[in-house]
Amino acid sequence: xxRTAELQRKLPKEDYHLQVSQLRExxxxxxxxxxxxxxxxxxxxxxxxxxGKGETVNKLHEWLxxxxxxxxxxxxxxxxxxxxPEYWRFWRDLPPKGRIGLFLSSWYSMPILDRVxxxxxxxxxxxxLERIKTFEQTLADxxxxxxxxxxxxxxxxxxxxxRKLEKNPxxxxxxxxxxxxxxxxxxxxxxxxxxTIMKTSTGLAPWKIVEGYDERYRSVAVATAIRDAIRxxxxxxxxxxxxxxxxKKPTPLDxxxxxxVTILSRLEMEKTLAKDVYDTELKRYQAKLNQLxxxxxxxxxxxxxxxxxxxxxxxxxxxxxxxxxxxxRDYQVIQVAAPTDEEAAHNYLxxxxxxxxxxxxxxxxxxxxxxxxxxxxxxxxxxxxxxQRAYAEINDFEAQLVERGIxxxxxxxxxxxxxxxxxxxxxxxxxxxxxxxxDEDWRxxxxxxxxxxxxxxxxxxxxxxxxxxxxxxxxxKRHARIEVLRTLCERLESALAGN
Amino acid sequence: xxRTAELQRKLPKEDYHLQVSQLRExxxxxxxxxxxxxxxxxxxxxxxxxxGKGETVNKLHEWLxxxxxxxxxxxxxxxxxxxxPEYWRFWRDLPPKGRIGLFLSSWYSMPILDRVxxxxxxxxxxxxLERIKTFEQTLADxxxxxxxxxxxxxxxxxxxxxRKLEKNPxxxxxxxxxxxxxxxxxxxxxxxxxxTIMKTSTGLAPWKIVEGYDERYRSVAVATAIRDAIRxxxxxxxxxxxxxxxxKKPTPLDxxxxxxVTILSRLEMEKTLAKDVYDTELKRYQAKLNQLxxxxxxxxxxxxxxxxxxxxxxxxxxxxxxxxxxxxRDYQVIQVAAPTDEEAAHNYLxxxxxxxxxxxxxxxxxxxxxxxxxxxxxxxxxxxxxxQRAYAEINDFEAQLVERGIxxxxxxxxxxxxxxxxxxxxxxxxxxxxxxxxDEDWRxxxxxxxxxxxxxxxxxxxxxxxxxxxxxxxxxKRHARIEVLRTLCERLESALAGN
Numbered sequence: 001x002x003r004t005a006e007l008q009r010k011l012p013k014e015d016y017h018l019q020v021s022q023l024r025e026x027x028x029x030x031x032x033x034x035x036x037x038x039x040x041x042x043x044x045x046x047x048x049x050x051x052g053k054g055e056t057v058n059k060l061h062e063w064l065x066x067x068x069x070x071x072x073x074x075x076x077x078x079x080x081x082x083x084x085p086e087y088w089r090f091w092r093d094l095p096p097k098g099r100i101g102l103f104l105s106s107w108y109s110m111p112i113l114d115r116v117x118x119x120x121x122x123x124x125x126x127x128x129l130e131r132i133k134t135f136e137q138t139l140a141d142x143x144x145x146x147x148x149x150x151x152x153x154x155x156x157x158x159x160x161x162x163r164k165l166e167k168n169p170x171x172x173x174x175x176x177x178x179x180x181x182x183x184x185x186x187x188x189x190x191x192x193x194x195x196t197i198m199k200t201s202t203g204l205a206p207w208k209i210v211e212g213y214d215e216r217y218r219s220v221a222v223a224t225a226i227r228d229a230i231r232x233x234x235x236x237x238x239x240x241x242x243x244x245x246x247x248k249k250p251t252p253l254d255x256x257x258x259x260x261v262t263i264l265s266r267l268e269m270e271k272t273l274a275k276d277v278y279d280t281e282l283k284r285y286q287a288k289l290n291q292l293x294x295x296x297x298x299x300x301x302x303x304x305x306x307x308x309x310x311x312x313x314x315x316x317x318x319x320x321x322x323x324x325x326x327x328x329r330d331y332q333v334i335q336v337a338a339p340t341d342e343e344a345a346h347n348y349l350x351x352x353x354x355x356x357x358x359x360x361x362x363x364x365x366x367x368x369x370x371x372x373x374x375x376x377x378x379x380x381x382x383x384x385x386x387x388q389r390a391y392a393e394i395n396d397f398e399a400q401l402v403e404r405g406i407x408x409x410x411x412x413x414x415x416x417x418x419x420x421x422x423x424x425x426x427x428x429x430x431x432x433x434x435x436x437x438x439d440e441d442w443r444x445x446x447x448x449x450x451x452x453x454x455x456x457x458x459x460x461x462x463x464x465x466x467x468x469x470x471x472x473x474x475x476x477k478r479h480a481r482i483e484v485l486r487t488l489c490e491r492l493e494s495a496l497a498g499n
Numbered sequence: 500x501x502r503t504a505e506l507q508r509k510l511p512k513e514d515y516h517l518q519v520s521q522l523r524e525x526x527x528x529x530x531x532x533x534x535x536x537x538x539x540x541x542x543x544x545x546x547x548x549x550x551g552k553g554e555t556v557n558k559l560h561e562w563l564x565x566x567x568x569x570x571x572x573x574x575x576x577x578x579x580x581x582x583x584p585e586y587w588r589f590w591r592d593l594p595p596k597g598r599i600g601l602f603l604s605s606w607y608s609m610p611i612l613d614r615v616x617x618x619x620x621x622x623x624x625x626x627x628l629e630r631i632k633t634f635e636q637t638l639a640d641x642x643x644x645x646x647x648x649x650x651x652x653x654x655x656x657x658x659x660x661x662r663k664l665e666k667n668p669x670x671x672x673x674x675x676x677x678x679x680x681x682x683x684x685x686x687x688x689x690x691x692x693x694x695t696i697m698k699t700s701t702g703l704a705p706w707k708i709v710e711g712y713d714e715r716y717r718s719v720a721v722a723t724a725i726r727d728a729i730r731x732x733x734x735x736x737x738x739x740x741x742x743x744x745x746x747k748k749p750t751p752l753d754x755x756x757x758x759x760v761t762i763l764s765r766l767e768m769e770k771t772l773a774k775d776v777y778d779t780e781l782k783r784y785q786a787k788l789n790q791l792x793x794x795x796x797x798x799x800x801x802x803x804x805x806x807x808x809x810x811x812x813x814x815x816x817x818x819x820x821x822x823x824x825x826x827x828r829d830y831q832v833i834q835v836a837a838p839t840d841e842e843a844a845h846n847y848l849x850x851x852x853x854x855x856x857x858x859x860x861x862x863x864x865x866x867x868x869x870x871x872x873x874x875x876x877x878x879x880x881x882x883x884x885x886x887q888r889a890y891a892e893i894n895d896f897e898a899q900l901v902e903r904g905i906x907x908x909x910x911x912x913x914x915x916x917x918x919x920x921x922x923x924x925x926x927x928x929x930x931x932x933x934x935x936x937x938d939e940d941w942r943x944x945x946x947x948x949x950x951x952x953x954x955x956x957x958x959x960x961x962x963x964x965x966x967x968x969x970x971x972x973x974x975x976k977r978h979a980r981i982e983v984l985r986t987l988c989e990r991l992e993s994a995l996a997g998n
Contacts, residue, residue: 057827062819067834067865071827078857080579104828320561328556328570329603335566341840358577366566 001194005152005209011216019220024063027223030230031064034098037237039143040346041100041230046108046196047151048189049179050161051212052219056151057102059219060226070095073104083300083359085404086110087135091353094139096345100226107132108196115192116185125192129199134396140204141389142347145233148205149222150197151212155186161212262456264414267473278478285485286325292492293326293362300359301495302406305488306368309413310451311441312423313474318413318484319364325485326362336367348372348390349397356401369394370410373458378450391461402466407495410467411484412455413474417448500693504651504708510715518719523562526722529729530563530599536736538642539594539845540729543602545611545695546650547688548678549660550711551718555650556601558718559725569594572603582799582858584903585609586634590852593638595844599725606631607695614691615684624691628698633895639703640888641846644732647704648721649696650711654685660712761955763913766972777977784984785824791991792825792861799858800994801905804987805867808912809950810940811922812973817912817983818863824984825861835866847871848896855900868893869909872957877949890960901965906994909966910983911954912973916947 011019034041045053057071072093081089087107095101111128114120120128140146153161162183165175182189201207210221273281296303305322307315323331334355343351349369357363372390376382382390401408415423424441427433444451463469470487474480510518533540544552556570571592580588586606594600610627613619619627639645652660661682664674681688700706709720772780795802804821806814822830833854842850848868856862871889875881881889900907914922923940926932943950962968969986973979 054827058823058825061822061827061832065815066819066822066832067815069832071831073828078577078579080577102827316564316566320565323560323565324557326557328553328560328601329572332570333560333565333568 001197002152002154002190002209005211006154006157007211008157008213009211009217010214011220013216016216016220020063023220023223023227026231027063027227028065030227030234031068031100033234034100034230035068036098037234038097039145039233040095040097041145041147041226042095042103042139043100043226044103044106044108044146044148045151046106046112046148047193047210047212048153048158048186049182050158050165050175051151051153052215053104053151055215056149056219056222057104060102060223063223064100068098069100069102071102071104072106074106074109080358084356085400085406087131087400088353088356090135091350094144094346094350096342098345107135108200112189112192112196115195116182116188125195126199129196131396131400132200133202134392136200136202136205138349138393138396139347140202141386141393144347145229146205147226147229148201148207149225150193150207150209151218152209153212155183157213158183158186262452263459264412264452264455264471267414267471269414269416269473269475271473271479272476273478273482275478278482281482282321282485285482285489286321288489289322289325289485289492290327292489292496293330295496296362296407296492297330297360299496300405302357302359302404303362303488303492304357304401304406304408305362305364306370306408306410307364307366307413308368308370308374308411309472309474310415310420311444312420312427312436313413313415314477314480315366315413317477318411318481319366321481321485322362322364322488330360331362331364332357333364333366336365336371349393352397369397370458370462374451374454377454378447391458394462395464398462398464398467407491408467409488409491410462410469411487412459412469412471413480414471415474417445419475420445500696501651501653501689501708504710505653505656506710507656507712508710508716509713510719512715515715515719519562522719522722522726525730526562526726527564529726529733530567532733533599533729534567534597536733537596538644538732539596540599540644540646540725541594541602541638542599542725543605543607543645543647544650545605545607545647546692546709546711547652547657547685548681549657549664549674550650550652551714552603552650554714555648555718555721556603559601559722562722563599567597568599568601570601570603571605573605573608579857583855584899584905586630586899587852587855589634590849593643593845593849595841597844606634607699611688611691611695614694615681615687624694625698628695630895630899631699632701633891635699635701635704637848637892637895638846639701640885640892643846644728645704646725646728647700647706648724649692649706649708650717651708652711654682656712657682657685761951762958763911763951763954763970766913766970768913768915768972768974770972770978771975772977772981774977777981780981781820781984784981784988785820787988788821788824788984788991789826791988791995792829794995795861795906795991796829796859798995799904801856801858801903802861802987802991803856803900803905803907804861804863805869805907805909806863806865806912807867807869807873807910808971808973809914809919810943811919811926811935812912812914813976813979814865814912816976817910817980818865820980820984821861821863821987829859830861830863831856832863832865835864835870848892851896868896869957869961873950873953876953877946890957893961894963897961897963897966906990907966908987908990909961909968910986911958911968911970912979913970914973916944918974919944 045057047053061069061071070093074089077089090107093101111120111125111132114128115122115125136146162175162179197207197209208225210218210225212218293303305319307319309315319333323333332355339348339351343354352365352369355363372382372394373387377387398408424437424445427437459469459471470484472480472483544556546552560568560570569592573588576588589606592600610619610624610631613627614621614624635645661674661678696706696708707724709717709724711717792802804818806818808814818832822832831854838847838850842853851864851868854862871881871893872886876886897907923936926936958968958970969983971979971982
């Protein structure tokens with residue numbers, strides 16, 4: 001695979017200077033245009049030690065306007081990072097739209113090193129490469145331009161280069177014992193590299209192998225590839241829109257002519273709970289929850305609760321019955337409203353990654369990432385292919401949470417249209433509740449059937465064994481609240497038992 | 500001081516229920532209005548263990564709409580937090596405008612505990628209280644409403660309460676050996692508390708002492724105080740604007756009729772550097788810088804560079820000559836443009852705190868917090884009292900950086916109006932430079948004299964021994980770049996020598 005990158009290609013000094021002045025001008029022009037473009041650029045560097053990854057990034061900082069560049073490198077995770085899923089730190093450092101992020105070490109570093117040093121067998125190595133593919137796919141699907149450069153040196157060339165660096169008084173610090181250890185492992189490293197490149201070179205995120213032997217050659221090769229890829233994407237987006245690709249607002253959702261019996265219609269909506277039973281149960285479950293969370297905190301088990309449901313279904317009330325049982329130091333309620341402009345400049349999942357709690361805490365999302373396949377689908381804010389692929393993206397996101405040991409619960413609070421109407425009218429009457437009711441709430445009522453179908457799809461596609469949906473009949477608030485508390489206690493109890 | 504909070508006041512159950520339903524309605528109405536208000540609310544809880552701080556916060560979550568509440572508690576700092584000045588974690592968790600932040604432990608916790616356990620003498624305790632005052636003053640000056648509750652119990656009442664909690668199977672986990680140890684220290688604790696309250700109860704951020712003996716009493720007392728304070732502030736901002744308070748756009752700045760000889764006019768602007776000398780010096784200083792930064796990284800010494808100066812003074816070029824000498828993993832260039840909406844919802848210093856690097860890195864601010872006393876002052880974006888107090892706020896901010904061991908350098912790149920004109924015209928000619936030139940740049944030229952005065956004030960007030968300004972004659976780019984590199988190397992060298 002690397003044969004073509006061991007040719008000791010060089011770029012003569014004169015050619016270099018000729019090319020570079022033109023190249024720099026084009027890079028700057030391209031970057032200026034990019035600033036207003038609706039996508040970020042993610043450039044990943046990996047490869048053999050001494051092949052010039054750091055030097056190339058420095059060159060790019062010199063040639064580009066470094067104000068719109070971000071460089072990131074990931075060393076040993078900090079304790080805040082260790083407290084969260086592995087990808088948390090990558091998500092939080094992604095560039096926003098219009099900017100270029102250069103990753104000197106990245107999501108590739110640890111999997112490859114763990115394989116080289118035999119800390120991972122082949123099967124788990126492959127699994128980690130799969131995770132990488134899914135991650136890059138999610139970003140690319142959302143428009144991110146991903147470029148990956150593998151900087152290569154032959155075994156002999158690497159040796160030469162390490163020796164040269166060692167002799168240079170300004171650069172010898174770059175060479176550590178570790179580098180020589182790595183050199184000893186060269187063959188293992190190349191084997192892992194080949195597998196990585198084979199498995200993760202996708203159409204949307206291809207690897208480009210660059211020979212690292214000559215500084216001038218590799219700088220120009222990388223910068224040219226970046227210029228061309230961004231230029232191509234910019235021009236593409238300026239091209240006239242494709243003729244209708246069948247995307248339209250799905251109003252109403254197409255049911256294929258079948259009667260719409262959804263999973264929600266199976267709920268026993270007449271369930272109620274008497275006041276006195278409720279009072280006893282509430283105290284009992286709150287006491288239990290309090291004890292469970294104490295244990296969870298000690299064991300560093302985090303809990304993440306998602307609340308979705310119709311307007312006025314009682315999400316807030318249920319959440320308050322939970323938080324009342326918890327130590328105020330232990331929980332956060334995240335209200336999901338319109339994204340801030342920083343959030344809007346990233347993939348829709350970015351803002352949820354951002355708020356992931358440290359170990360041992362409870363985070364409650366009042367509405368969540370499921371907005372993508374509910375309101376965004378129904379109102380046409382997300383394009384068909386966007387919300388359709390969201391199910392897989394969400395499953396992958398949740399799988400990472402569960403793998404990290406986070407207990408994940410998802411509640412849909414269901415009420416009937418009549419009950420909703422009754423609650424809306426009640427809200428209109430009560431001064432301090434009236435503000436909760438907006439025109440949008442009334443509009444959403446008209447889309448009831450669409451939402452019901454969307455909920456059905458959502459349960460069908462995202463209720464996994466590890467992260468199941470709990471559908472709660474919520475016409476009776478007391479019944480719903482106890483149901484939520486009971487489910488939470490049971491899940492926590494069984495999670496802690498196995499811990 | 501605490502005598503009035505040892506009266507064992509109670510609120511009978513019937514009174515409580517009567518008051519609470521009214522109170523909750525008012526709290527919700529108030530909160531709804533607050534959401535659109537241009538200020539955040541910061542509520543600090545401190546006091547005797549067992550006096551109900553956590554329970555009160557839970558009560559507030561029940562009574563208020565918890566979607567617009569944030570609760571924070573600070574335990575042992577994480578390693579990311581330890582890498583930065585003490586206040587970094589407080590700044591990053593401040594509530595934005597329109598929201599209420601409840602702080603269960605806060606900037607008060609460590610100073611008080613360190614005093615109680617004799618890890619701090621009285622003088623350094625007082626210093627830390629001074630820091631708190633400055634911090635709160637900065638926030639309050641910017642409009643934040645700060646409420647501080649000291650939850651009190653007499654020594655006997657605390658003992659009773661700890662015993663009771665110990666006996667309650669649901670709550671006994673709240674009581675640890677540490678709590679009893681604290682109880683033994685009660686008198687020392689109260690002494691530290693008295694001093695704290697005396698020294699930090701200011702007009703803008705007063706302490707309110709609340710008796711924690713009875714749960715109903717203390718909940719209603721705290722919630723009522725919050726309601727009243729926010730309500731008062733909301734009504735105040737609705738009142739008709741005060742008659743002219745003498746604030747006007749300072750156009751042009753008032754020089755008091757004196758000729759405007761500023762510090763900038765003292766710079767020897769004719770200094771130049773020949774190309775060959777420049778080439779040698781550049782290589783020499785870059786090599787030196789490279790070695791110094793390697794040492795700095797090992798010693799975990801961070802460097803923070805601020806670049807300010809006229810449009811086209813060559814900030815970008817100077818920055819690139821620095822970054823070219825550094826390992827790309829070690830530095831960040833922060834471009835300071837218009838704030839994002841998240842940033843605009845906080846104090847202007849928040850976004851600078853936010854980007855503080857971990858230990859051992861270099862952060863370069865291309866424009867900075869000095870915008871407050873330059874463009875914001877001159878264009879009237881900041882009110883007179885806002886930019887006037889900014890000097891002290893900035894000095895305090897920088898003092899915290901320097902205390903944490905960060906090497907702070909501030910450069911003003913100075914060019915003459917003629918040279919600027921020449922550069923503007925040159926930019927217009929060169930395609931890939933033309934985008935750098937905006938209408939605003941031409942407009943700023945007209946305010947040259949104002950800026951010069953503002954720069955004079957800035958140097959006068961913020962050039963401290965620990966964080967001096969370096970004024971660089973930059974008509975000759977080569978001279979300026981070497982000057983910057985040389986200064987940086989010298990400062991780093993002397994900082995590392997003392998390390």
